[in-house]
Amino acid sequence: MGLDTVSSASAHPESEQPFAELGLKPDEYQSIREILGRRPTSSELAMYSVMWSEHCSYKSSKVHLRQFGEKKPAEGWPQLLVGIGENAGVVDIGDGWAVTFKVESHNHPSYVEPYQGAATGIGGIVRDILSMGARPIAVMDPLRFGPADAPDTRRVLPGVISGIGGYGNCLGLPNIGGEVVFDASYLGNPLVNALCIGALRHDEIHLASAKGIGNLVVLYGARTGGDGIGGVSVLASETFSEGGPTKRPSVQVGDPFMEKLLIECTLEVLHAGLVEGIQDLGGAGISCATSELASNGEGGMHVWLDRVLLRDPTLSPEEILMSESQERMCAIVTPADLDAFMAICNKWEVEAVVIGEVNNSGRLTVEWHGEQIVDVPPRSVAHDGPVYSRPMQRPAYLDALQADAPDRLARPATAEEVRSTLLTLIASPNLASKSWITDQYDRYVLGNTVLAQPEDSGMVRVDEVTGRGVAVSTDCNGRFAKLDPYNGAKLALAEAYRNVGVTGAVPLAVTNCLNFGSPEDPEVMWQFAEAARGLADGCLELNIPVTGGNVSFYNQTGTTAILPTPVVGVLGVIEDVTKRTSIAWSDGDVIFQLGETRDEFAGSEWAHVMHGHLGGLPPKVDLAAEIALASVCADGLGWFHAAHDISDGGLLIALAEMAMRSGVGAQLEPTGDLFVWSFSESTARAVVSVAAEDAQRLTALCASQGVALQRLGVVAGDRLDLGGPIVTIAELREAHEATIPALFG
Amino acid sequence: MTSRIGVVTFPGSLDDRDAARAIRAAGGDPIALWHGDADLPDVAAVILPGGFSYGDYLRCGAIARFAPIMEQIVARANDGMPVLGICNGFQILCESHLLPGALTRNDHLHFICRDQKVRIESTHTAWTADFTAGQEIVIPLKNGEGGYIADDATLNMLEAEGRVVATYVGPNPNGSRRAIAGITNARGNVVGLMPHPEHAIDALTGPTTDGLPFFTSVLTSLLASR
Numbered sequence: 001m002g003l004d005t006v007s008s009a010s011a012h013p014e015s016e017q018p019f020a021e022l023g024l025k026p027d028e029y030q031s032i033r034e035i036l037g038r039r040p041t042s043s044e045l046a047m048y049s050v051m052w053s054e055h056c057s058y059k060s061s062k063v064h065l066r067q068f069g070e071k072k073p074a075e076g077w078p079q080l081l082v083g084i085g086e087n088a089g090v091v092d093i094g095d096g097w098a099v100t101f102k103v104e105s106h107n108h109p110s111y112v113e114p115y116q117g118a119a120t121g122i123g124g125i126v127r128d129i130l131s132m133g134a135r136p137i138a139v140m141d142p143l144r145f146g147p148a149d150a151p152d153t154r155r156v157l158p159g160v161i162s163g164i165g166g167y168g169n170c171l172g173l174p175n176i177g178g179e180v181v182f183d184a185s186y187l188g189n190p191l192v193n194a195l196c197i198g199a200l201r202h203d204e205i206h207l208a209s210a211k212g213i214g215n216l217v218v219l220y221g222a223r224t225g226g227d228g229i230g231g232v233s234v235l236a237s238e239t240f241s242e243g244g245p246t247k248r249p250s251v252q253v254g255d256p257f258m259e260k261l262l263i264e265c266t267l268e269v270l271h272a273g274l275v276e277g278i279q280d281l282g283g284a285g286i287s288c289a290t291s292e293l294a295s296n297g298e299g300g301m302h303v304w305l306d307r308v309l310l311r312d313p314t315l316s317p318e319e320i321l322m323s324e325s326q327e328r329m330c331a332i333v334t335p336a337d338l339d340a341f342m343a344i345c346n347k348w349e350v351e352a353v354v355i356g357e358v359n360n361s362g363r364l365t366v367e368w369h370g371e372q373i374v375d376v377p378p379r380s381v382a383h384d385g386p387v388y389s390r391p392m393q394r395p396a397y398l399d400a401l402q403a404d405a406p407d408r409l410a411r412p413a414t415a416e417e418v419r420s421t422l423l424t425l426i427a428s429p430n431l432a433s434k435s436w437i438t439d440q441y442d443r444y445v446l447g448n449t450v451l452a453q454p455e456d457s458g459m460v461r462v463d464e465v466t467g468r469g470v471a472v473s474t475d476c477n478g479r480f481a482k483l484d485p486y487n488g489a490k491l492a493l494a495e496a497y498r499n500v501g502v503t504g505a506v507p508l509a510v511t512n513c514l515n516f517g518s519p520e521d522p523e524v525m526w527q528f529a530e531a532a533r534g535l536a537d538g539c540l541e542l543n544i545p546v547t548g549g550n551v552s553f554y555n556q557t558g559t560t561a562i563l564p565t566p567v568v569g570v571l572g573v574i575e576d577v578t579k580r581t582s583i584a585w586s587d588g589d590v591i592f593q594l595g596e597t598r599d600e601f602a603g604s605e606w607a608h609v610m611h612g613h614l615g616g617l618p619p620k621v622d623l624a625a626e627i628a629l630a631s632v633c634a635d636g637l638g639w640f641h642a643a644h645d646i647s648d649g650g651l652l653i654a655l656a657e658m659a660m661r662s663g664v665g666a667q668l669e670p671t672g673d674l675f676v677w678s679f680s681e682s683t684a685r686a687v688v689s690v691a692a693e694d695a696q697r698l699t700a701l702c703a704s705q706g707v708a709l710q711r712l713g714v715v716a717g718d719r720l721d722l723g724g725p726i727v728t729i730a731e732l733r734e735a736h737e738a739t740i741p742a743l744f745g
Numbered sequence: 746m747t748s749r750i751g752v753v754t755f756p757g758s759l760d761d762r763d764a765a766r767a768i769r770a771a772g773g774d775p776i777a778l779w780h781g782d783a784d785l786p787d788v789a790a791v792i793l794p795g796g797f798s799y800g801d802y803l804r805c806g807a808i809a810r811f812a813p814i815m816e817q818i819v820a821r822a823n824d825g826m827p828v829l830g831i832c833n834g835f836q837i838l839c840e841s842h843l844l845p846g847a848l849t850r851n852d853h854l855h856f857i858c859r860d861q862k863v864r865i866e867s868t869h870t871a872w873t874a875d876f877t878a879g880q881e882i883v884i885p886l887k888n889g890e891g892g893y894i895a896d897d898a899t900l901n902m903l904e905a906e907g908r909v910v911a912t913y914v915g916p917n918p919n920g921s922r923r924a925i926a927g928i929t930n931a932r933g934n935v936v937g938l939m940p941h942p943e944h945a946i947d948a949l950t951g952p953t954t955d956g957l958p959f960f961t962s963v964l965t966s967l968l969a970s971r
Binding site for chain 2 (some may be wrong): 162260577
């Protein structure tokens with residue numbers, strides 16, 4: 001077929017178009033025809049299909065995500081400099097500094113092609129941060145895989161880890177944390193989320209808008225190739241089907257060296273004041289960048305598509321519009337600044353070309369060798385896509401699931417059984433040491449990493465003079481979310497908040513990556529709606545805003561969806577990182593538990609590992625208690641020797657991790673039921689250790705904040721002594737460190 | 746002039762800021778050098794930092810050695826100017842034939858980032874004089890291609906002439922022959938090191954401060970030779 005121009009679309013209104021193959025539903029295709037008053041050209045169809053995909057348009061989630069903007073304090077959020085809707089939200093961290101952070105999913109590509117899928121996930125989120133005008137300063141990866149011993153996990157996990165390392169290490173960004181979780185529901189649907197943090201001064205914020213009539217649209221970075229065509233529509237917005245065609249051509253291929261040059265080049269043109277507006281090219285490529293820039297700016301743009309530099313000269317205009325080739329950016333530059341802009345690109349050996357011009361036509365027009373192939377209202381492509389209120393239904397299985405409490409499960413009865421349970425849990429894949437994985441990531445580069453795995457949060461210094469820095473943690477227990485999505489999302493939020501709080505940082509903002517099954521399944525949609533509602537309510541209670549995030553649907557194979565997995569990232573600020581609290585205690589410290597322990601085992605690691613059980617209601621959420629706990633930990637800056645969140649696996653796991661981290665054991669004094677004391681997963685708790693002379697001070701502090709305090713013992717020796725059963729640090733390490741290398745090494 | 750130490754930024758250099766910070770911490774003045782400049786400004790020593798110059802394409806360090814600035818660095822190194830190559834910098838020094846041997850893919854085929862125990866074998870170099878011979882230190886090791894190889898004759902020569910600067914203690918982390926972590930040239934002014942001393946200058950952001958003497962050593966030796 002020849003070139004399909006705007007005039008041929010008008011002349012041949014009834015030509016059949018492959019909208020269904022491009023992922024559009026018949027009614028969506030019909031509304032495109034109504035918007036345009038004719039059938040779309042094949043190029044227009046390509047643009048709408050990628051921009052109206054679930055991944056880009058949030059068409060199923062939008063009605064629920066609105067709560068993140070609507071549920072806020074009467075006075076708004078003072079720390080929020082840029083809110084939801086931009087490439088990433090920007091938060092004020094004081095002293096004229098701001099940070100931007102965001103988490104995104106690259107789940108489907110990582111299943112199809114683990115190395116490139118994970119690598120380009122890092123690349124994409126880094127460009128999002130960069131396009132706000134920020135220097136990327138760290139990355140993290142929340143990851144979820146099928147059972148650790150499943151053959152397909154052995155295919156996917158090593159590739160994902162190599163991809164994250166191969167790309168991130170070469171980019172020079174420290175990887176400061178994340179999660180690695182195994183569960184049968186992720187077999188065939190691994191979750192590869194990537195988070196990036198960037199820092200900038202307040203006056204350096206840039207936005208994606210094409211302002212200034214006559215300004216030029218410059219595409220720079222890597223050349224456009226045939227990779228990743230339709231990645232967002234064909235790949236990320238559909239369920240995998242058994243025996244379906246392989247989707248490998250939809251996965252992008254990354255070049256981290258190009259991205260490193262792109263980072264330095266972009267920061268230099270930004271600092272030189274040569275950029276009026278900027279947008280990264282990720283999902284939906286040129287279609288997304290041009291339509292969003294035009295829609296946010298003067299409203300019009302003309303593009304000469306044949307000027308785009310190509311890796312493959314045979315690409316058609318439709319393919320160029322849809323290509324998701326990596327390492328590309330789009331900048332709006334005044335004609336007067338163009339030479340200076342090009343000179344900096346030249347210095348970094350980055351190719352750049354003017355592909356368009358800003359105008360006030362109200363239309364996005366694209367021409368190809370003199371022929372008009374696109375003429376659309378940019379808002380209709382970028383922002384006014386379809387919005388669905390999908391049917392929702394509380395899952396039929398939920399009552400029975402919630403009634404099946406773990407009370408009936410056999411519990412360790414003797415001290416010796418508690419000891420062996422500890423050793424089994426600490427060696428189980430979810431709780432085992434992840435060093436084999438994190439040792440493949442550079443955590444030192446840039447020289448500002450203060451805390452990294454296995455600490456509760458990653459922490460980086462932002463200002464080398466004052467020591468101001470930020471801490472970030474991501475968390476989610478999908479089992480809790482399955483039992484109760486509303487409270488499960490709140491629990492994910494609470495855990496991330498606590499992990500930031502125990503370091504002494506003050507929690508400030510939230511990002512999220514909501515990973516769910518198919519939105520076309522009413523029960524999945526209900527889970528999503530409940531989780532979104534829980535997260536929005538929880539943020540309001542904790543008084544920290546959602547600054548942005550990502551939704552990943554269609555994480556299911558056939559009719560089996562993943563555990564609902566609303567991954568929550570919390571960012572906190574710390575004025576002086578030299579005072580931060582780590583999880584490593586010191587010999588002679590007195591150890592305390594802050595917070596209250598209840599008999600709570602539904603969804604716990606114990607029930608999961610020892611009994612393969614999931615049922616009941618998850619632990620109670622108490623966000624007021626979380627605020628009090630974080631406040632105590634912030635007051636402990638400088639005199640708390642160690643603090644560690646109690647969550648997965650319970651208190652005894654936390655104590656074992658602290659002993660292994662510091663190489664010193666503890667003489668413990670368990671109280672009450674030894675099993676509940678050891679393994680309950682009640683929330684709003686932390687272990688804190690202080691010098692003996694500060695014990696009174698801690699008691700007074702906790703009393704003033706209404707935080708329960710219980711003495712656990714003292715730091716001493718080379719073992720955890722439970723006043724009966726004893727387990728040495730050497731035994732713990734042997735169990736803890738062997739599992740992952742044995743499976744994947 | 747004696748405290749001015751250049752740090753070269755190649756496309757893909759990553760630890761250049763860290764090297765500059767380490768020079769400052771030792772009391773020196775870091776001078777940023779650009780790979781594309783043919784002239785070497787007034788510096789008393791040069792550090793080739795870690796990273797992935799030119800994306801490690803072709804072979805680690807193989808393209809960087811042809812950068813315009815390398816011509817003068819090689820000439821000045823042959824005249825006795827102290828040069829330290831860290832990680833990718835070590836690879837560039839080998840590719841430039843300032844040091845013998847080569848660095849190959851880690852034997853376990855994975856990138857590795859860990860706190861590594863290293864023994865200082867020679868203090869007779871511009872970069873290690875402030876250590877004591879046999880001193881054991883812990884500094885980060887992070888590389889994908891850190892396995893040092895050379896033929897037996899070269900290895901025997903390096904050992905016989907005291908040109909092995911540092912060795913790994915404990916299990917060999919990357920398959921380096923004779924556990925070699927760093928070597929020097931015959932004159933002792935050019936040192937290549939696989940682990941990263943610039944990431945161990947402050948206990949806040951590194952495992953130790955054991956890396957600092959590499960940077961104080963060169964300042965001391967520059968003062969002494971003035």
